[in-house]
Amino acid sequence: MITKSQIQFVQSLKQKKYRDLHRCFVAEGSKLVLELAESRFSVRQIFATTDWLRDTHFATGIAVEEVKPFEMERISALSNPSPVLAIVEMQEEAPEPTSRFEDLTLVLDGIQDPGNMGTIIRIADWFGIREVICSTDSVDLYNSKVIQATMGSITRVKVNYVELAGFFEALEVGVPVYGMMLEGENLYTAEPTPNGMIVIGSEAHGISHKLTGYITHRLTIPFYPADRDYHAESLNAAVATGIVCAEFRKRLAISD
Protein backbone atom coordinates (compact mmCIF):
# COMPACT_ATOMS: atom_id res chain seq x y z
CA MET A 1 0.00 0.00 0.00
CA ILE A 2 1.45 3.31 -1.08
CA THR A 3 0.81 6.38 1.05
CA LYS A 4 -0.40 9.74 -0.18
CA SER A 5 2.87 11.38 0.79
CA GLN A 6 4.82 8.75 -1.17
CA ILE A 7 2.70 9.48 -4.24
CA GLN A 8 3.31 13.20 -3.81
CA PHE A 9 7.05 12.61 -3.37
CA VAL A 10 7.38 10.54 -6.56
CA GLN A 11 5.28 13.00 -8.52
CA SER A 12 7.34 15.94 -7.24
CA LEU A 13 10.42 14.39 -8.88
CA LYS A 14 8.97 15.27 -12.29
CA GLN A 15 10.27 18.76 -11.52
CA LYS A 16 13.99 19.51 -11.63
CA LYS A 17 13.86 21.68 -8.50
CA TYR A 18 12.61 18.76 -6.40
CA ARG A 19 15.08 16.35 -7.98
CA ASP A 20 17.87 18.76 -7.08
CA LEU A 21 16.48 19.26 -3.58
CA HIS A 22 16.21 15.55 -2.83
CA ARG A 23 19.23 14.55 -4.99
CA CYS A 24 17.32 11.71 -6.60
CA PHE A 25 15.40 10.77 -9.75
CA VAL A 26 12.88 8.23 -11.04
CA ALA A 27 13.57 5.21 -13.27
CA GLU A 28 10.92 2.79 -14.52
CA GLY A 29 10.97 -0.65 -16.06
CA SER A 30 12.50 -3.93 -14.96
CA LYS A 31 15.62 -3.89 -17.14
CA LEU A 32 16.50 -0.29 -16.36
CA VAL A 33 15.92 -0.62 -12.61
CA LEU A 34 17.99 -3.81 -12.38
CA GLU A 35 20.84 -2.27 -14.39
CA LEU A 36 20.83 0.75 -12.09
CA ALA A 37 20.79 -1.48 -8.99
CA GLU A 38 23.92 -3.27 -10.24
CA SER A 39 25.75 -0.09 -11.30
CA ARG A 40 27.59 2.72 -9.54
CA PHE A 41 24.19 4.32 -8.85
CA SER A 42 22.43 3.72 -5.52
CA VAL A 43 18.78 2.74 -5.67
CA ARG A 44 17.08 4.28 -2.65
CA GLN A 45 13.65 2.70 -2.97
CA ILE A 46 11.71 0.35 -5.23
CA PHE A 47 7.95 0.38 -5.80
CA ALA A 48 6.93 -2.88 -7.42
CA THR A 49 4.02 -5.22 -7.93
CA THR A 50 3.70 -8.50 -6.03
CA ASP A 51 4.38 -10.50 -9.19
CA TRP A 52 7.56 -8.59 -10.02
CA LEU A 53 8.91 -8.94 -6.49
CA ARG A 54 8.19 -12.67 -6.48
CA ASP A 55 9.91 -13.27 -9.83
CA THR A 56 12.91 -10.98 -9.57
CA HIS A 57 16.20 -11.18 -7.73
CA PHE A 58 17.92 -7.91 -6.96
CA ALA A 59 20.48 -6.40 -4.62
CA THR A 60 19.57 -6.44 -0.94
CA GLY A 61 19.52 -3.30 1.16
CA ILE A 62 17.00 -1.47 -1.02
CA ALA A 63 13.77 -0.30 0.63
CA VAL A 64 10.90 -2.05 -1.12
CA GLU A 65 7.26 -1.01 -1.27
CA GLU A 66 4.76 -3.49 -2.69
CA VAL A 67 2.12 -1.72 -4.78
CA LYS A 68 -0.97 -2.65 -6.73
CA PRO A 69 -1.07 -1.96 -10.49
CA PHE A 70 -3.63 0.82 -9.97
CA GLU A 71 -1.26 2.46 -7.48
CA MET A 72 1.56 2.20 -10.02
CA GLU A 73 -0.58 4.16 -12.44
CA ARG A 74 -0.69 7.00 -9.93
CA ILE A 75 3.10 7.34 -9.67
CA SER A 76 4.21 6.31 -13.17
CA ALA A 77 5.04 8.81 -15.90
CA LEU A 78 4.56 6.12 -18.56
CA SER A 79 1.34 5.64 -20.50
CA ASN A 80 1.74 1.90 -19.93
CA PRO A 81 3.19 1.66 -16.40
CA SER A 82 5.75 -1.06 -15.87
CA PRO A 83 5.64 -3.32 -12.77
CA VAL A 84 8.55 -1.50 -11.13
CA LEU A 85 9.58 2.08 -10.42
CA ALA A 86 12.75 3.07 -8.55
CA ILE A 87 13.95 6.17 -6.74
CA VAL A 88 17.65 6.47 -7.55
CA GLU A 89 20.29 8.74 -6.05
CA MET A 90 22.00 11.22 -8.33
CA GLN A 91 25.65 10.55 -8.96
CA GLU A 92 28.36 13.18 -8.68
CA GLU A 93 30.35 12.47 -11.82
CA ALA A 94 34.09 12.93 -11.62
CA PRO A 95 35.39 14.39 -14.87
CA GLU A 96 37.30 12.03 -17.20
CA PRO A 97 40.34 14.12 -18.11
CA THR A 98 42.10 11.12 -19.64
CA SER A 99 39.33 10.27 -22.04
CA ARG A 100 39.03 13.95 -22.88
CA PHE A 101 42.45 13.90 -24.50
CA GLU A 102 42.98 10.32 -25.57
CA ASP A 103 39.53 9.26 -26.65
CA LEU A 104 36.43 10.70 -28.29
CA THR A 105 34.11 12.83 -26.18
CA LEU A 106 30.67 14.08 -27.17
CA VAL A 107 29.88 17.71 -26.40
CA LEU A 108 26.21 18.73 -26.49
CA ASP A 109 25.48 22.41 -26.95
CA GLY A 110 21.93 23.08 -25.80
CA ILE A 111 20.15 19.82 -26.67
CA GLN A 112 16.55 20.42 -25.51
CA ASP A 113 14.62 17.28 -26.39
CA PRO A 114 14.79 14.65 -23.62
CA GLY A 115 14.42 11.82 -26.15
CA ASN A 116 17.38 13.12 -28.14
CA MET A 117 19.52 13.47 -25.00
CA GLY A 118 18.76 9.93 -23.85
CA THR A 119 19.28 8.52 -27.35
CA ILE A 120 22.64 10.29 -27.65
CA ILE A 121 23.80 8.74 -24.34
CA ARG A 122 22.76 5.34 -25.74
CA ILE A 123 24.77 6.06 -28.92
CA ALA A 124 27.82 7.00 -26.81
CA ASP A 125 27.50 3.69 -24.97
CA TRP A 126 27.25 1.68 -28.22
CA PHE A 127 30.33 3.33 -29.67
CA GLY A 128 32.42 3.18 -26.49
CA ILE A 129 32.42 6.92 -25.75
CA ARG A 130 32.78 7.19 -22.00
CA GLU A 131 31.87 10.80 -21.41
CA VAL A 132 29.26 13.26 -22.65
CA ILE A 133 29.71 16.92 -21.76
CA CYS A 134 26.63 19.14 -21.87
CA SER A 135 26.22 22.91 -21.83
CA THR A 136 24.42 24.12 -18.73
CA ASP A 137 21.35 25.01 -20.82
CA SER A 138 20.92 21.43 -22.11
CA VAL A 139 17.93 19.40 -20.86
CA ASP A 140 18.43 17.86 -17.41
CA LEU A 141 19.94 14.37 -17.43
CA TYR A 142 17.58 13.29 -14.65
CA ASN A 143 14.40 14.22 -16.51
CA SER A 144 12.49 10.93 -16.56
CA LYS A 145 12.21 10.96 -20.37
CA VAL A 146 15.99 11.24 -20.67
CA ILE A 147 16.52 8.40 -18.19
CA GLN A 148 14.03 6.15 -20.01
CA ALA A 149 15.53 6.94 -23.44
CA THR A 150 19.04 5.97 -22.29
CA MET A 151 17.72 2.39 -21.95
CA GLY A 152 20.28 1.75 -19.21
CA SER A 153 23.25 3.41 -20.93
CA ILE A 154 23.25 5.99 -18.13
CA THR A 155 25.01 3.34 -16.05
CA ARG A 156 27.97 3.18 -18.45
CA VAL A 157 28.38 6.75 -19.72
CA LYS A 158 29.36 9.74 -17.55
CA VAL A 159 27.46 12.93 -18.20
CA ASN A 160 28.71 16.29 -16.95
CA TYR A 161 27.28 19.78 -17.30
CA VAL A 162 29.79 22.59 -17.77
CA GLU A 163 29.99 26.11 -19.11
CA LEU A 164 31.29 25.22 -22.59
CA ALA A 165 33.22 28.38 -23.50
CA GLY A 166 35.33 27.99 -20.35
CA PHE A 167 35.70 24.28 -21.03
CA PHE A 168 37.06 24.91 -24.53
CA GLU A 169 39.34 27.69 -23.26
CA ALA A 170 40.92 25.23 -20.83
CA LEU A 171 41.23 22.44 -23.41
CA GLU A 172 44.74 21.27 -24.16
CA VAL A 173 46.10 22.72 -27.41
CA GLY A 174 46.04 20.22 -30.25
CA VAL A 175 42.89 18.33 -29.27
CA PRO A 176 40.69 18.38 -32.37
CA VAL A 177 37.24 19.90 -31.90
CA TYR A 178 34.84 18.62 -34.57
CA GLY A 179 31.64 20.60 -35.06
CA MET A 180 28.68 19.00 -36.84
CA MET A 181 27.38 21.76 -39.12
CA LEU A 182 25.15 22.13 -42.17
CA GLU A 183 28.18 23.42 -44.08
CA GLY A 184 31.63 22.05 -43.66
CA GLU A 185 33.98 19.35 -44.88
CA ASN A 186 32.30 16.15 -46.08
CA LEU A 187 32.38 13.72 -43.13
CA TYR A 188 33.49 10.92 -45.45
CA THR A 189 36.51 12.67 -46.90
CA ALA A 190 37.66 14.14 -43.57
CA GLU A 191 40.34 12.31 -41.60
CA PRO A 192 38.83 11.23 -38.28
CA THR A 193 41.16 10.90 -35.31
CA PRO A 194 40.90 8.44 -32.41
CA ASN A 195 40.58 11.35 -29.99
CA GLY A 196 38.84 14.72 -29.94
CA MET A 197 35.60 16.47 -29.13
CA ILE A 198 32.55 16.03 -31.33
CA VAL A 199 30.24 19.01 -30.82
CA ILE A 200 26.51 18.61 -31.53
CA GLY A 201 24.40 21.76 -31.61
CA SER A 202 20.85 22.26 -30.42
CA GLU A 203 17.85 21.07 -32.43
CA ALA A 204 16.69 24.56 -33.32
CA HIS A 205 19.86 26.65 -33.49
CA GLY A 206 22.81 24.33 -34.09
CA ILE A 207 26.15 25.16 -32.47
CA SER A 208 25.94 28.51 -30.70
CA HIS A 209 27.77 31.45 -32.18
CA LYS A 210 29.98 31.96 -29.14
CA LEU A 211 31.44 28.47 -29.54
CA THR A 212 32.16 28.35 -33.27
CA GLY A 213 35.60 29.92 -32.72
CA TYR A 214 36.66 26.81 -30.81
CA ILE A 215 35.74 24.43 -33.64
CA THR A 216 38.88 23.23 -35.41
CA HIS A 217 37.09 21.05 -38.01
CA ARG A 218 33.62 21.73 -39.41
CA LEU A 219 32.06 18.48 -40.61
CA THR A 220 28.86 17.91 -42.55
CA ILE A 221 26.87 14.79 -43.43
CA PRO A 222 26.18 15.05 -47.18
CA PHE A 223 22.63 14.63 -48.40
CA TYR A 224 21.92 12.50 -51.49
CA PRO A 225 21.96 13.04 -54.38
CA ALA A 226 24.29 16.03 -54.13
CA ASP A 227 22.52 17.95 -56.91
CA ARG A 228 19.07 17.77 -55.32
CA ASP A 229 17.18 21.03 -54.85
CA TYR A 230 14.73 20.10 -52.12
CA HIS A 231 15.45 17.88 -49.19
CA ALA A 232 15.14 17.90 -45.40
CA GLU A 233 16.86 20.99 -44.00
CA SER A 234 18.78 18.94 -41.48
CA LEU A 235 18.94 15.59 -39.75
CA ASN A 236 17.66 15.01 -36.22
CA ALA A 237 20.45 15.77 -33.68
CA ALA A 238 20.59 12.20 -32.34
CA VAL A 239 20.63 10.72 -35.86
CA ALA A 240 23.50 13.03 -36.86
CA THR A 241 25.35 11.99 -33.69
CA GLY A 242 24.86 8.32 -34.58
CA ILE A 243 26.18 8.80 -38.10
CA VAL A 244 29.30 10.71 -37.06
CA CYS A 245 30.13 8.32 -34.19
CA ALA A 246 29.65 5.31 -36.48
CA GLU A 247 32.00 6.83 -39.05
CA PHE A 248 34.74 7.73 -36.52
CA ARG A 249 34.62 4.34 -34.85
CA LYS A 250 34.45 2.40 -38.09
CA ARG A 251 37.71 3.86 -39.31
CA LEU A 252 39.37 3.25 -35.96
CA ALA A 253 38.18 -0.39 -35.99
CA ILE A 254 39.51 -0.87 -39.53
CA SER A 255 42.90 0.59 -38.64
CA ASP A 256 43.18 -1.44 -35.40
Add this chain to the structure above:
Amino acid sequence: MITKSQIQFVQSLKQKKYRDLHRCFVAEGSKLVLELAESRFSVRQIFATTDWLRDTHFATGIAVEEVKPFEMERISALSNPSPVLAIVEMQEEAPEPTSRFEDLTLVLDGIQDPGNMGTIIRIADWFGIREVICSTDSVDLYNSKVIQATMGSITRVKVNYVELAGFFEALEVGVPVYGMMLEGENLYTAEPTPNGMIVIGSEAHGISHKLTGYITHRLTIPFYPADRDYHAESLNAAVATGIVCAEFRKRLAISD
Protein backbone atom coordinates in the same frame (compact mmCIF):
# COMPACT_ATOMS: atom_id res chain seq x y z
CA MET B 1 -13.06 33.59 -32.85
CA ILE B 2 -13.04 29.83 -32.82
CA THR B 3 -16.28 27.97 -32.12
CA LYS B 4 -16.79 25.18 -29.65
CA SER B 5 -17.52 22.73 -32.46
CA GLN B 6 -14.28 23.72 -34.23
CA ILE B 7 -12.34 23.05 -31.04
CA GLN B 8 -14.01 19.67 -30.70
CA PHE B 9 -13.29 18.86 -34.34
CA VAL B 10 -9.57 19.66 -34.08
CA GLN B 11 -9.27 17.77 -30.81
CA SER B 12 -11.07 14.75 -32.27
CA LEU B 13 -8.26 14.44 -34.86
CA LYS B 14 -5.91 13.29 -32.11
CA GLN B 15 -7.65 9.92 -32.55
CA LYS B 16 -6.98 7.78 -35.61
CA LYS B 17 -10.64 6.81 -36.00
CA TYR B 18 -11.67 10.45 -36.45
CA ARG B 19 -8.73 11.16 -38.78
CA ASP B 20 -9.81 8.19 -40.90
CA LEU B 21 -13.45 9.29 -40.76
CA HIS B 22 -12.75 12.86 -41.85
CA ARG B 23 -9.74 11.96 -44.05
CA CYS B 24 -7.64 14.75 -42.58
CA PHE B 25 -4.92 15.43 -40.01
CA VAL B 26 -3.37 18.28 -38.02
CA ALA B 27 -0.06 20.04 -38.70
CA GLU B 28 1.37 22.83 -36.56
CA GLY B 29 4.09 25.43 -37.03
CA SER B 30 4.73 27.99 -39.70
CA LYS B 31 7.41 26.14 -41.68
CA LEU B 32 5.52 22.85 -41.74
CA VAL B 33 2.18 24.40 -42.66
CA LEU B 34 3.70 26.46 -45.48
CA GLU B 35 5.55 23.44 -46.87
CA LEU B 36 2.34 21.43 -46.84
CA ALA B 37 0.43 24.28 -48.55
CA GLU B 38 2.99 24.26 -51.39
CA SER B 39 3.12 20.48 -51.73
CA ARG B 40 0.90 17.77 -53.20
CA PHE B 41 -1.15 17.91 -49.99
CA SER B 42 -4.29 20.06 -49.78
CA VAL B 43 -4.64 22.31 -46.76
CA ARG B 44 -8.34 22.46 -45.89
CA GLN B 45 -8.24 25.09 -43.17
CA ILE B 46 -5.78 27.27 -41.28
CA PHE B 47 -6.18 28.56 -37.74
CA ALA B 48 -3.70 31.38 -37.17
CA THR B 49 -3.00 34.41 -35.04
CA THR B 50 -3.51 37.95 -36.37
CA ASP B 51 0.23 38.55 -36.40
CA TRP B 52 0.99 35.41 -38.39
CA LEU B 53 -1.70 36.18 -40.95
CA ARG B 54 -0.43 39.74 -41.35
CA ASP B 55 3.19 38.66 -41.85
CA THR B 56 2.77 35.53 -43.97
CA HIS B 57 1.98 34.94 -47.62
CA PHE B 58 0.43 31.61 -48.50
CA ALA B 59 -1.61 29.94 -51.20
CA THR B 60 -5.09 31.37 -51.72
CA GLY B 61 -8.19 29.20 -51.54
CA ILE B 62 -7.57 27.99 -48.02
CA ALA B 63 -10.26 28.67 -45.40
CA VAL B 64 -8.70 30.85 -42.72
CA GLU B 65 -9.83 31.32 -39.13
CA GLU B 66 -8.19 34.07 -37.10
CA VAL B 67 -7.64 32.97 -33.51
CA LYS B 68 -6.27 34.45 -30.30
CA PRO B 69 -3.20 32.82 -28.68
CA PHE B 70 -5.37 31.54 -25.80
CA GLU B 71 -7.66 29.87 -28.34
CA MET B 72 -4.64 28.28 -30.02
CA GLU B 73 -3.74 26.72 -26.69
CA ARG B 74 -7.10 24.98 -26.69
CA ILE B 75 -6.57 23.26 -30.06
CA SER B 76 -2.79 22.76 -30.09
CA ALA B 77 -1.14 19.47 -29.15
CA LEU B 78 2.17 21.28 -28.53
CA SER B 79 3.33 22.40 -25.10
CA ASN B 80 4.35 25.70 -26.73
CA PRO B 81 1.64 26.32 -29.35
CA SER B 82 2.83 27.87 -32.59
CA PRO B 83 0.94 30.75 -34.22
CA VAL B 84 -0.55 28.48 -36.90
CA LEU B 85 -2.33 25.14 -37.05
CA ALA B 86 -3.62 23.54 -40.26
CA ILE B 87 -6.16 20.88 -41.10
CA VAL B 88 -4.67 18.95 -44.01
CA GLU B 89 -6.27 16.34 -46.26
CA MET B 90 -4.82 12.84 -46.28
CA GLN B 91 -3.12 11.82 -49.46
CA GLU B 92 -3.74 8.53 -51.26
CA GLU B 93 -0.20 7.51 -52.11
CA ALA B 94 0.34 5.74 -55.38
CA PRO B 95 2.96 3.04 -54.99
CA GLU B 96 6.40 3.69 -56.49
CA PRO B 97 7.11 0.43 -58.31
CA THR B 98 10.07 1.94 -60.15
CA SER B 99 11.86 3.08 -57.05
CA ARG B 100 11.10 -0.27 -55.47
CA PHE B 101 13.35 -2.01 -57.94
CA GLU B 102 15.84 0.61 -59.02
CA ASP B 103 16.39 2.60 -55.87
CA LEU B 104 16.56 2.10 -52.13
CA THR B 105 13.30 1.74 -50.22
CA LEU B 106 12.88 1.70 -46.45
CA VAL B 107 10.58 -0.96 -45.00
CA LEU B 108 9.42 -0.45 -41.41
CA ASP B 109 8.21 -3.52 -39.56
CA GLY B 110 6.11 -2.40 -36.60
CA ILE B 111 7.73 0.91 -35.63
CA GLN B 112 5.62 2.11 -32.68
CA ASP B 113 7.17 5.37 -31.53
CA PRO B 114 5.78 8.39 -33.42
CA GLY B 115 9.03 10.31 -32.98
CA ASN B 116 10.99 7.44 -34.54
CA MET B 117 8.57 7.19 -37.46
CA GLY B 118 8.75 10.92 -38.21
CA THR B 119 12.52 10.97 -37.80
CA ILE B 120 12.90 8.01 -40.20
CA ILE B 121 10.84 9.85 -42.84
CA ARG B 122 13.15 12.85 -42.37
CA ILE B 123 16.17 10.54 -42.82
CA ALA B 124 14.65 9.12 -46.03
CA ASP B 125 14.23 12.67 -47.33
CA TRP B 126 17.84 13.62 -46.51
CA PHE B 127 19.22 10.55 -48.26
CA GLY B 128 16.96 10.76 -51.31
CA ILE B 129 14.82 7.70 -50.52
CA ARG B 130 11.45 8.37 -52.12
CA GLU B 131 9.31 5.71 -50.51
CA VAL B 132 8.84 4.25 -47.04
CA ILE B 133 6.72 1.09 -46.74
CA CYS B 134 5.23 0.32 -43.32
CA SER B 135 3.64 -2.81 -41.90
CA THR B 136 -0.01 -2.30 -41.07
CA ASP B 137 0.79 -2.47 -37.33
CA SER B 138 3.21 0.47 -37.50
CA VAL B 139 2.22 3.77 -35.87
CA ASP B 140 -0.15 5.90 -37.98
CA LEU B 141 1.58 8.37 -40.29
CA TYR B 142 -1.02 11.01 -39.49
CA ASN B 143 -0.48 10.89 -35.72
CA SER B 144 0.41 14.51 -34.94
CA LYS B 145 3.71 13.54 -33.30
CA VAL B 146 4.75 11.73 -36.50
CA ILE B 147 3.78 14.71 -38.66
CA GLN B 148 5.69 17.15 -36.43
CA ALA B 149 8.78 14.91 -36.30
CA THR B 150 8.97 14.70 -40.12
CA MET B 151 9.76 18.45 -40.07
CA GLY B 152 8.16 18.79 -43.52
CA SER B 153 9.74 15.70 -45.08
CA ILE B 154 6.23 14.21 -45.34
CA THR B 155 5.84 16.45 -48.41
CA ARG B 156 8.73 14.76 -50.25
CA VAL B 157 8.57 11.11 -49.15
CA LYS B 158 5.71 8.71 -49.94
CA VAL B 159 4.60 6.47 -47.12
CA ASN B 160 2.46 3.38 -47.74
CA TYR B 161 1.06 0.78 -45.36
CA VAL B 162 0.99 -2.79 -46.62
CA GLU B 163 0.86 -6.34 -45.33
CA LEU B 164 4.60 -7.04 -45.48
CA ALA B 165 4.66 -10.82 -46.01
CA GLY B 166 2.49 -10.42 -49.11
CA PHE B 167 4.63 -7.50 -50.24
CA PHE B 168 7.83 -9.55 -50.03
CA GLU B 169 6.15 -12.53 -51.73
CA ALA B 170 5.32 -10.30 -54.70
CA LEU B 171 8.76 -8.69 -54.84
CA GLU B 172 10.72 -9.25 -58.02
CA VAL B 173 13.36 -11.95 -57.65
CA GLY B 174 16.84 -10.54 -57.28
CA VAL B 175 15.96 -7.38 -55.38
CA PRO B 176 18.19 -7.43 -52.29
CA VAL B 177 16.37 -7.27 -48.95
CA TYR B 178 18.67 -5.98 -46.21
CA GLY B 179 17.59 -6.60 -42.64
CA MET B 180 19.11 -4.55 -39.81
CA MET B 181 19.75 -7.10 -37.07
CA LEU B 182 21.80 -7.41 -33.89
CA GLU B 183 23.70 -10.27 -35.53
CA GLY B 184 24.68 -10.27 -39.16
CA GLU B 185 27.36 -9.16 -41.56
CA ASN B 186 29.30 -6.05 -40.53
CA LEU B 187 27.65 -3.13 -42.35
CA TYR B 188 31.05 -1.75 -43.29
CA THR B 189 32.39 -4.87 -44.96
CA ALA B 190 29.11 -5.68 -46.77
CA GLU B 191 28.70 -4.56 -50.38
CA PRO B 192 25.82 -2.09 -50.53
CA THR B 193 23.83 -1.87 -53.75
CA PRO B 194 22.14 1.20 -55.27
CA ASN B 195 18.79 -0.57 -55.00
CA GLY B 196 17.00 -2.82 -52.55
CA MET B 197 14.85 -2.86 -49.46
CA ILE B 198 16.26 -1.91 -46.06
CA VAL B 199 14.10 -3.47 -43.35
CA ILE B 200 14.03 -1.88 -39.89
CA GLY B 201 12.37 -3.84 -37.10
CA SER B 202 10.28 -2.56 -34.23
CA GLU B 203 11.84 -0.91 -31.17
CA ALA B 204 10.99 -3.78 -28.83
CA HIS B 205 11.08 -6.89 -31.02
CA GLY B 206 13.21 -6.18 -34.07
CA ILE B 207 12.22 -7.74 -37.39
CA SER B 208 9.30 -10.10 -36.90
CA HIS B 209 9.91 -13.82 -37.16
CA LYS B 210 7.51 -14.29 -40.08
CA LEU B 211 9.58 -11.89 -42.23
CA THR B 212 13.11 -13.12 -41.55
CA GLY B 213 12.83 -15.66 -44.37
CA TYR B 214 12.58 -12.81 -46.89
CA ILE B 215 15.80 -11.16 -45.72
CA THR B 216 18.58 -11.83 -48.22
CA HIS B 217 21.32 -9.94 -46.31
CA ARG B 218 21.48 -9.58 -42.53
CA LEU B 219 23.45 -6.47 -41.62
CA THR B 220 24.66 -5.26 -38.24
CA ILE B 221 26.18 -2.00 -37.03
CA PRO B 222 29.24 -3.00 -35.01
CA PHE B 223 29.65 -1.59 -31.51
CA TYR B 224 33.05 -0.34 -30.37
CA PRO B 225 35.45 -1.63 -29.24
CA ALA B 226 34.62 -5.09 -30.55
CA ASP B 227 35.92 -6.87 -27.42
CA ARG B 228 33.76 -4.90 -24.97
CA ASP B 229 31.64 -6.91 -22.53
CA TYR B 230 28.99 -4.38 -21.59
CA HIS B 231 27.40 -1.88 -23.91
CA ALA B 232 23.95 -0.71 -24.99
CA GLU B 233 21.90 -3.71 -26.16
CA SER B 234 20.92 -1.94 -29.36
CA LEU B 235 20.72 1.41 -31.07
CA ASN B 236 17.51 3.42 -31.36
CA ALA B 237 15.62 2.39 -34.53
CA ALA B 238 15.85 5.84 -36.14
CA VAL B 239 19.56 6.13 -35.34
CA ALA B 240 20.22 2.71 -36.88
CA THR B 241 18.25 3.79 -39.96
CA GLY B 242 20.35 6.94 -40.24
CA ILE B 243 23.61 5.01 -40.01
CA VAL B 244 22.66 2.42 -42.63
CA CYS B 245 21.24 4.99 -45.06
CA ALA B 246 24.34 7.17 -44.67
CA GLU B 247 26.58 4.19 -45.41
CA PHE B 248 24.64 3.06 -48.49
CA ARG B 249 24.44 6.55 -49.94
CA LYS B 250 28.04 7.41 -49.17
CA ARG B 251 29.34 4.51 -51.22
CA LEU B 252 26.97 5.35 -54.06
CA ALA B 253 28.12 8.99 -54.03
CA ILE B 254 31.78 7.92 -54.07
CA SER B 255 31.23 5.54 -56.98
CA ASP B 256 29.18 8.11 -58.97
